[in-house]
Amino acid sequence: AQKVTQAQTEISVVEKEDVTLDCVYETRDTTYYLFWYKQPPSGELVFLIRRNSFDEQNEISGRYSWNFQKSTSSFNFTITASQVVDSAVYFCALSEEMLGGYQKVTFGTGTKLQVIP
């Protein structure tokens, strides 16, 4: 069975600090996808990034960067120079394709990030 662990329940940082959100996953599949979502106070989950299991290149998008390491089954998310607008709950997720073509997605329990001005 798949499992996603986000050990950090809540993190508080002061604005402009860098912060890394940890994600560790378990799967027996060789082909899988990893995701990060942001859930601001409004509640809607916003998709941030997808990474497939064959692509271990790190990615940077503005102040966001992701570090995927298959050797440690981790997919960590770093926010550089954090801003108050980054305050949200962040979810890491893992998907596998099931019979019938649907994606079974396992979500972590989320990390609540509070950026203090």
Place this chain on the structure above:
Amino acid sequence: SQTIHQWPATLVQPVGSPLSLECTVEGTSNPNLYWYRQAAGRGLQLLFYSVGIGQISSEVPQNLSASRPQDRQFILSSKKLLLSDSGFYLCAWTGHYYNEQFFGPGTRLTVL
């Protein structure tokens, strides 16, 4: 571009009353559709998914049911709500060329 709608945005219902939450997707055809529930301060629990009209699969047996009467419409229902049905209900869709799920704005349900 694709958009996903949910309504109502908030709902307060008494125990024992019926429920109908609606989700519609625009700008895509034959999406896979999903219903999730998020209890306060917790993660997401998959309730139902659908790969086509009339095709519903349940992940967790419970007081709820789902239907897909049209290609881009997904409905979550209950005949009699329980207190434990309170939560934040999210609808999501995926296409057939990428794997990420896109979520609607959610419905916040309070059962009193």
